[in-house]
Amino acid sequence: MAYTDFKTYSQVVDEFGLVLKHENFLNEKHFEINSYFENRLKKSFEDSARTYTEAAICESIISPILVEVAEEYNITVWSHVEFNVDKEKNLLEHLIFY
Numbered sequence: 001m002a003y004t005d006f007k008t009y010s011q012v013v014d015e016f017g018l019v020l021k022h023e024n025f026l027n028e029k030h031f032e033i034n035s036y037f038e039n040r041l042k043k044s045f046e047d048s049a050r051t052y053t054e055a056a057i058c059e060s061i062i063s064p065i066l067v068e069v070a071e072e073y074n075i076t077v078w079s080h081v082e083f084n085v086d087k088e089k090n091l092l093e094h095l096i097f098y
Contacts, residue, residue: 002090031072040064 006012013020044060063079070077085091 003093026073026075029072033068037064037068 006015009020012018041061041064044064047056047060066077080094083093
């Protein structure tokens with residue numbers, strides 16, 4: 001079953017015998033956003049209204065936000081990676097972020 005064939009968490013849990021737990025893995029943290037980042041993000045929102053594509057939104061809005069948050073929590077965010085788990089089950093995917 002391809003990643004895109006899964007429509008619910010329940011399908012994934014059943015297929016792979018997983019246990020699904022809903023809980024925060026990071027504690028809420030308040031931090032200041034520097035003015036350069038804030039202004040750049042505002043500009044990206046304005047630009048994305050004119051170039052409304054998934055790639056444009058990902059690169060200009062989502063990615064910078066994830067990078068800022070990742071730096072505050074000292075975690076890593078990967079972008080544009082192959083997540084090929086099982087070729088026979090068609091679990092092959094190019095992931096944007098995780």
